[in-house]
Amino acid sequence: MCVCVATFISVYAPTLEAEHNIKEDFYGALDAILQKTPASDRLILMGDFNARVGAEHLVWSKVIGQHGAGKMNHNGLRLLSLCAEHQLVITNTIFQMKNGYKTTWLHPHSKHWHLLDYVIIRQKDRQDVRTTVLCEELSAGLTTICHITKDNLQRLLDEKLNKIPEEPADWPALHQATYDAALEAFGQERKHHQGLVRL
Known part of the structure; x- marks a missing residue:
């Protein structure tokens, strides 16, 4: 019988205004954890990444789907790069749904909703995800x-x-x-x- 192991990683990433070294430490630690996770594990990486990954699915074709939201920021670039390196996909961007089902933070001044929280899996397991609603x-x-x-x-x-x-x-x-x-x-x-x- 095939034995399948799932590894769940829950994170809370530094904000956009956090100091550079704090961000470096966070992404360095996360990268190390991902490297240590056996390739055979079903990986579920989720949490508040304080990052906007945008909607450039042609540039990040295997990392995000066609239904992202907003524009990428610097934290989003870090997250996208990490996902590309480890062959991960951000499931929130795969499915077509109203922004209200995938955005999680209301900007206090612009009053625009933003997508900052993500559920991320390995690209090879993409077909196993039915939907992602936050x-x-x-x-x-x-x-x-x-x-x-x-x-x-x-x-x-x-x-x-x-x-x-x-x-x-x-x-x-x-x-x-x-x-x-x-x-x-x-x-x-x-x-x-x-x-x-x-x-």
Whole structure:
């Protein structure tokens, strides 16, 4: 039986205004971790990268899809370069959907939504991703709900993953457990006045 191992890496990257050496340390450490991750592992790299990767899919054809958002900034260039070096793809940019489903930060002055949080996998595993939807923090009230839901998601995920035998590794069961936990924690889309609220 084929044994499949998944490696999850969660990050919080320095902001655009952070000092150069702080950014260098972060990306150096992340690069080292990626190099140490066995090529056979299913890799899921996710978190707040404080980076805008833009929508230049022709330039970064294997790193981002045709549905990016906004313009690339310096942090975005760092992230794109890292992904290209390790043959990774940013899944948020693969699927066609409204910006509200993939943007996660509202600029306080321009009031434009930006894509800063990413779910990244190996390019060879791209066909395994069905969609990538992120939880937005639309208001103070919803932010609280999102935080509570995230705690609930962690609890549900722990419960479901603990029911899966460690040996042999069962990738379909891991996928199903993750999906079921997210569905229970966040629920289905539901109407809220004239818009959609995703919890």
